[in-house]
Amino acid sequence: MKPKYDIRNQIRLHRVKAGDMTQLELAERIGSTRQTIVSIEKGKYNPSVGLALRIAKVLGASIEELFELEGEEGDGNG
């Protein structure tokens, strides 16, 4: 079933903030592949909670700073 929301992420922005970290560097530090980072940044793949937490830890950001809901469910009660 297609979810009624999309997840937007700010990983790319936080990579720049973390000293211009490359996708490959981030991937190696979280034990993943560069293609996975590419797909997450493009919104083509939503990572598991575990992977999201590892990304957040490496980038020194919180999950909420990296990922946010957009669309129906992300709009709250409005």
Place this chain on the structure above:
Amino acid sequence: MARLLGRIGWRPSRVTIIAGILIILGIVLTGVNWGFVFLVGLGMLGPGLLRELGWLKDQDEFQRQAARRAGYHAFLATGLLAFFFTALFRTGYRNITDPDSVVELLLAVLWFTWVLSSLLGYWGPRRTARTILITFGIFWLIFNIVGNLNSLTALVMQCLVAVPFFALALAARRWPKVAGVLLVACSGFFFYFFRLYRIFGSEPLAIGRGMVIVLFFGPLFASGVALLCCGSSDDPGERERGQSH
């Protein structure tokens, strides 16, 4: 070999290389004894089996998701075809004289669907097309080198046929639509040239026609369609290769 493939833009893992060698070895050795076809099975299914048993941990979660989704697609495609053949035979259709060809066709569809879907899910259309074309070219080279060792002229001439595959792989990177049109046109030409339209005739699976369609026409046509359907935002990794972010 890995470095050469890397220059073209494809870096297969050690597991992929070993599996590929097993598949090629198995196919070549079937000329000696058909029992060696089991090597092909080991190459095709072995890595996945080891991963499911937890003995091989070479993939991250995105790769595993792509592989499992591809497995479901392969199940759907092969299941549909198996039911089609069951219905055909149970209703008295007897034009397929060689039952082996049906089993081999089912295996080919299973493998082709899985490979195509997992590549598309993981890499996207452009890189999938390139990988298919490069694999195609390498397979062509290997089989022609093995088959024409006694004649240098034949060897060179046959190997030249692989050049367009590598050229199209390069073109797919920069001009995906052009490469897509060329691939669909090529696959259409092969369909006509090798008389593959006879699959709709009285002896549909004679002389390995089904296998040729799946393993020869299929990759070219699928690559072409994938390239034609890919949008400008697809395959982000292509544009960002080697860049910081």
